[in-house]
Amino acid sequence: MKESIREQILAVRQQSPLVHSITNYVVMNNTANALLAVGASPIMAHAHSEMADMVKIVGALVINIGTLDEYWVKSMELAIGQANTLGKPWILDPVGAGATPYRDEILRQLLELKPTIIRGNASEIMALARRNVATTKGVDSTEESTAAVDAARYLQQQFGSVVCVSGAVDIIVGKDTTILLSNGHPLMAKVTGMGCTATALIGAFAAANPADPFCATVSAMALLGIAGEKAAKVSNGPGSMQVNILDQLYQLTDEAVASMVKLEESHV
Numbered sequence: 001m002k003e004s005i006r007e008q009i010l011a012v013r014q015q016s017p018l019v020h021s022i023t024n025y026v027v028m029n030n031t032a033n034a035l036l037a038v039g040a041s042p043i044m045a046h047a048h049s050e051m052a053d054m055v056k057i058v059g060a061l062v063i064n065i066g067t068l069d070e071y072w073v074k075s076m077e078l079a080i081g082q083a084n085t086l087g088k089p090w091i092l093d094p095v096g097a098g099a100t101p102y103r104d105e106i107l108r109q110l111l112e113l114k115p116t117i118i119r120g121n122a123s124e125i126m127a128l129a130r131r132n133v134a135t136t137k138g139v140d141s142t143e144e145s146t147a148a149v150d151a152a153r154y155l156q157q158q159f160g161s162v163v164c165v166s167g168a169v170d171i172i173v174g175k176d177t178t179i180l181l182s183n184g185h186p187l188m189a190k191v192t193g194m195g196c197t198a199t200a201l202i203g204a205f206a207a208a209n210p211a212d213p214f215c216a217t218v219s220a221m222a223l224l225g226i227a228g229e230k231a232a233k234v235s236n237g238p239g240s241m242q243v244n245i246l247d248q249l250y251q252l253t254d255e256a257v258a259s260m261v262k263l264e265e266s267h268v
C-alpha cells in the first residue's frame, strides 16, 4: 500500500487533473487552494446550462452539500448524471447529514445515484446509514470515527461506494479491505472545511487514479493527515494552521508520506 500511495501522489502531480466541485460557500477558497497545492486544478461551477459540458472536460466531480439549496441540488443531479454516463468518479461529502429533514431527503436521493466514494465525519456517516442514530451538531461530529465503522460497511455494501469516515483516526472501507490511518492533528478540526478539503483531495486522487478509488482515498487522506501533522508543528493556532497546511501539501514528497504514514490494514 505504501508503494501505491507514492505512485498515486506522483500521478496527481504529473497529470494535474481538473476537478469539478459543486461545494459550499464556506470552503470554496480553501479547497481550491488545497487542490492547487497538491498539483491538481480546481473548477467550481453550478449553472445548470453548463453542467453536462463541464463534466465532459474534468477528471472527477466533488459533490458537497454544505450550503445546498434547490437550484444547486438540480445542478448536482445534472452533473452526477453526466459523470455516471461517462463513467467518471464522483465523490459525495454529506455535510451536516442528520441536521435537517431536507438535507437527509436530498442525501437519500444522491445516494441512489451511487457515489464512487463517500467521505464524512462519524456523525454524518451514521446519519447517512440511519444506523446507531447519531447526535449531530450542525457540521461537526459528536462521535469518534470508530463508532461509525458498521455504518460505513453498510453504505459500502448498499451503494458499492468506497466509504471514508474521518476523525482522529481516518477509516477507509472498501469491498474487502478496511484501512485505518492514524495521522493528523487535533488542530485540523479547528480549521473550517478541513473535511471538505479532504473530500476535494480525494477527488484529485480519484481523477488521477480512476481504476482504484479505494487506494486513491487512502492516499489522499494519508497526504492530508501528514500535512496536518507537519503544519501543526509550525503553527500557533487555527489561523496559521490553515495556511501552513497548504504549504505542507505543496512541499511534502511522496517518500516522506510513505515513511510517515501510520497505516493499519484489515481484511474483513
Ligand SMILES: Nc1ncnc2c1ncn2[C@@H]1O[C@H](COP(=O)(O)OP(=O)(O)OP(=O)(O)O)[C@@H](O)[C@H]1O
Pocket (backbone or CB within 6 Å): 095, 120, 121, 122, 139, 140, 141, 166, 167, 168, 169, 170, 183, 184, 185, 186, 187, 188, 189, 191, 192, 193, 194, 195, 196, 197, 198, 221, 224, 225, 228
Ligand atoms: N482529533 C484529530 N486528530 C487528528 N486528526 C484529526 C482530528 N480531527 C480531525 N482530524 C483530521 O482532519 C481532517 C478533517 O476531518 P474531520 O473529521 O474533522 O472533517 P469534518 O468534520 O467533515 O470537517 P468539516 O465539516 O469542517 O469540513 C481529516 O483528515 C482528519 O484526519
Ligand SMILES: Cc1ncsc1CCO
Pocket (backbone or CB within 6 Å): 024, 026, 027, 066, 067, 095, 139, 192, 193, 196
Ligand atoms: C460551517 C459550514 N456550514 C455549512 S458548510 C460549512 C463548512 C464546513 O463543513
Ligand SMILES: [Mg+2]
Pocket (backbone or CB within 6 Å): 095, 096, 120, 121, 139, 195, 196
Ligand atoms: Mg464535513
